[in-house]
Amino acid sequence: MGKRICLLMVALVCGAAGAWAQGGAGSRQITGVVTASGGGPISGVNVTVSGTAFAAVSHDDGRYSVNAPAGAATLVFRRIGFKRREVTVAADQAGTDVQLEQDIFNLEAVVVTGQQTGVERRNAAISSTTLAGAEVASIPAPALDRALQGRVPGAYVQQNSGAPGGGTQVQIRGSNTVVGSADPLYVVDGVIVSDASISTGLFAITASGNPQSTRNDGEKQDDAVNRITDLNPNDVESYQVLRGAAATSIYGSKGVNGVIIITTKRGQSGRPQASITQRLGFSELQRGPGTRAFTVPEALDQFGDTALIQSYEVNGVLPTYDHLRELAGNKPLSNETQIDLSGGSAGTRYFLSGELKNDGGIITNTGAQRQSIRANVDQSFADKFNLSLTSAFSRTTTQRGFTNNDNSGASVTYAIAYIPGFVPLKPVNGVYPNPGGLSYIGANPLQSTALGHNDETAIRFVGGLNLKWQALQTERQSLSIVGAGGADFLHQKDDILAPPELFFEQAQARPGRSVLNNADGRNVNWNLNGIHTLTSSSWTATTSAGIQWEDRTLSRSRLVGSGLLPGQENVTQGSVLQGFEENTHERTVALYGQEQWLGMDQRLMLSGGVRAERSSANGDVNKYYLFPSLSGSYRFPGLVGQGSDVKLRLAYGETGLQPLFGQKFTTLQGGVVIGGNVGTTVGAVAGDPTIRPELTKEIEAGVDASFWSGRADLELTLYTRKTSDLLVPVTPPPSSGFSLAFVNGGAIRNQGLEIGLGVTPYRSTNANWLLRATFTSLRNKVLELNLPIPACQNLSDTTCGFRPANAGYGLSYGEFFVQRGRPITQIIGVDDQGNTIYIGQVNPKFRLAVTNEFTYHRASLSFMWDWQDGGVAQNQTLSLYDCNVLAPDDGQPSGQARVDACLNTGDARPFVQSTSFLKLRNAQFSLDLPERFAAWFGAKSARVSVEGVNLITITNYFGYDPEVSNYGAQSITRNIDLGPYPPSRQFFFSIKAGF
């Protein structure tokens, strides 16, 4: 199989090379300059001669020079951020200068269709969203992925907590897996980069999960950042989000969760340009649970111990301290400095940038910092070669304290749910009061934040090289060979300390714990492609074929020292040292071929491709899995008035998701000791030597329309996708000797509607109103579960299902349950009668984000509202407060009902809350200063702005933020709220100067 594909590829490339018949008699040169309307020259503009394969790129000062056949020619000018323009050049005309207009809706973007191929968006037969980096980066965000919130139809971008430094999950087109990775694939300048969320080891302190668990349930509760946070969003030129299987099938078994293609900024020929952006801001607690005020009789009724209660009385009454504000009431400063420098001449272009960023955390001793530098260099030589180098280095540090689920008293947001408001926590003369019995394991959260720490340092290098060889260019044909490769190296180190003097540590068998966690990741990938274009006067056919190689490793190790000596942080300075090491390694190679045909006056686009992939993650490492795609679109120019363009498109694609490393192996448990000898026994998990990737087949149909002379743009997509060979955890018969196995045994369906809309309702010389909206709605259903349990043998038995890992904390609090015929993210629980019932599901009915931007002269005002309707979360923060009878209304009937649910009836319903919300995600007011002001400090231009982030949240949700995930990025078991880092509201003042 593999051999045949290789031969096929050889034949393809050789066939193309064989077609090297030199054509094109009597060609001529057309030259000119491209400028922006109302601006300077533009470099990097693609200039093509319609109906031929001739093409060129504008360089120094916007100048271009392109071959053209004798006679009249139509030149097409394209560049991202500008509207496409066609200009006819008469036979006797030697050149033409062209002005391009700004393209605010990115209508003219080139949509990626292959490793090295693309198609103009107006012709694209697949849905994709293109965003300008500058637009995304105009609002400060903790991490790059968070900045995409509300901007991409079809994607739920949700924070895991409010902690500084990020921790975000991006879910594109629904929950497509149970045990596989939930993350989209990130490709930065052609390099597949890691977005791993690497456990910090905090669970070794919080005891949030069992480290021996085969499901790593502790590691997932560390509120780890996902490592895309290392990438500086200010360096991004554009984002392209591929959502559908037809688009992502070129990424094979990593494409099911969508692909986010990031292109970083590159230099432009001409005078060196520099810009500096300085931001300064602060943050404050946005929302959180309130405090119950106790009267003395209430407290006595609740806690009984008269002497104890009396000891807290101040002047005969019980005081009420706001512990949350004491804990998270800081208003720390944040700042960010970004410097860009770019320029180029004589075939060399460069872009250099540096960033310094510091985000304060509202909890003492928390925060996040990033320092990054980037150098992107492009060199063209001999007219036929272009070499692009991309390199970025960053250092990201976070201090995130102790939050999330807890079983030891460490998590501060968990612990405050146990402490009545009348118990003082603030230090008196430097001594923290011990809250004693009215606390969780003695923990005083203020002491924990003051003396403990949870610090992380990550070093990251992402670099890539792209060499393009224009092997052939004639009137009818062009052939280019593109080789691209890159590497992503990351190192993450976490240093966590809970010193022995902490009250909760004193309850430990060996007080004083220190965690040293190290992780090394390496992701190397390269591809080699041949792209052949055959052009006639009425059509263009693009044939491409290539090979892609990917090799990635992640090595993690952890040391936990306990029983620390006083004042010592080193893990070796304790009485017991425990270790952990895990190495994962995957290797994937793929061969692919694709044919794109554009004809009928550029109205009809047909495309088909296939990728054949083998991977070390599969059971059969020699088997090539095929991922085909087919798509077509037809344009109706001028259908709804002058300048309008309506396109219908239909696409079918198959994509997949690799099994996780190790699922195919049956491992032996080592380290078994008896009689002084060490041995091996069988492990708990039965590997599946036949394991194969999950397979998703999808049909999407859509309409893309631009009308009102480009003032309105609509993208509407409907899709239905079915994932089969779903990897599910099963409990084999214990008589087999195993207690867990993963098998390909299920199918789910996701269906949805995605709408992107951009309108300029008002436009005049001095004023402009721009409105953008994204709408996402999806529903999913478990179609089949081939589990070896009785309920699943009978197709009419609706109880067929299983409890996924990290499902929750018992049916009295609500738990995830993957069940046939139900939404895959459903939460079930018991009602007050003890019946197990469906309570809700995580996916909302819809999510709608609307951004309005008003510009008047030099001033502009924008704000983004984000509305989520429906969806539920397990609010275990609420259940903590209610089970401790400490929620603000627990003295009243409304609260009493929830207290009864926790303490008496076991009713789960109060603790599974709706996550409907309306958020003002951000607002910005900015002013372009007159040039004379800018000139004061030597700048050409200057802009000042004020930004507010996460300003308003309107919701009935109790406590912190309805966007939350105790277990981090999860396909299904998201939306578990258990003492997260509180959300904050941020304000910034920014100034950006261009030189």
Added chain:
Amino acid sequence: MRTRLFAALAGLLVVGACSFDILNTNQPTQDDLINNPTRDKLAAAATGLFASARTGIQGFIWRLGSMGREGINLSGNNQPDFIEPYFGPINGGGSFGGTQWGDRYAAIRSGNIYLAALANDNDLSAAEKSASSGFAKTLNALALLYIVEARAQLGAPVDVGHDVAAGPAPFVSEDSVYGYMLGLLTSAQSDLAAGGSGFPFPVPPGFAGFDTPATFILFNRALAAKVYSLRATAGCGGNAATCYTAALTALAGSFIDPTPAAFSSGVFFDYSTAPGDAQNTLSDPPTGLTFFALQDNITDADTQTTGLKDQRVLDKLMPAVDTQLLSAIADIPGELKFTVFMTGGAADPGHSIPIIRDEELVLLRAEAEWFTGAKAAALTDLNLVRQNSGALPASTVGIGDPDAAFVTALLYERRFSLLWEQGTRWIDARRFGRLAGIPPAAAGGNVVSVMPIPKSECDAIGLSLGPLSTDPNVVTCTPLAP
């Protein structure tokens, strides 16, 4: 040009063909052990077999000991541990009734992997392989012994060596389980006999004296004798005497030794406080609040001529320093501790736990002799234990007495000789039909007849759980009578 292109592509294909068999370097893998066995890997796997034979045995002792009213687990935070065995129902889906199953089959899986690896090995000599095979088969039979002692007439799967994907192994009857075990033990015996002079792996100290193929046979035959006796009381195809005769033959090949000084010798599971090793948590300190002995152990004991109680009661029990009284089971206060796993009156987490001792072999011989007609010899063996271990006057049972009287006397000796060692009282009461003779000890309590099949096993074979028709206090599936 074309040549260069071909060269480049050929180069790519070479790279593309490089190995995709990336191994898991985090733990040893089953495939590696089976496909590339070496002397050292096999030795480590053999050590693992000793360790997995031991896994869960403490839970076996206190659970069966609770159902047979020897002792009780009064650890306050886990009610099912005393509610299920003392009141019932004992549930296959519960944390008490659903246990003593997976650990044993994991041990068998480990044994089968080891046997598969052995078959592919070229490192060991033929004799060493034979010895290793006999060892692994013996331990697999031991694992099934614990299964059948707990599940008895519910049967058990025995043909469990297949791939997981092949589906659940079928249940076979109790008698077939005995037959399968005896087949294993006999095959192991001949393997061991061809096993040369030594094992190619270290043998833990608990197997001292049984650490060569030749001496391991003594252990193998002791187990065979025990299995024959259990099979005899389970019917033995309608002819109990056949099984008892076979038991006597097996005993003759075992380490049986009528010298009272040898009674405590035998084969043991080792525990220690060394890093990575398992500890004997049944060795509860005198101040511990977990495991307690029932007062009946004293009340039911016979009296020495000195007026003292049975010497075994004096040796194996002591008053608790800290007592435990849980309101959920107020009828049974925790006031007595077992000292069987203590050393010098103190907890000893490194105390070994017997697998089978000489004292038991003597009593097995007494039982087999009685039911094969050698009644005088039976009473001699019975009194050998009674008079030496118990320091009691000889039994009043005579050769003319009915079987029931002998059984009563035998069960008394077995109860106190093997107290808190392997759930003997409960197993014996069931196999001789005397469960009704065990007082429930707590008002409203029930003595259950059998441990249920765990729910996960029932799920896998598509059966639901329900009360057993013969004993509604057992909630299980019944694969043999679905």
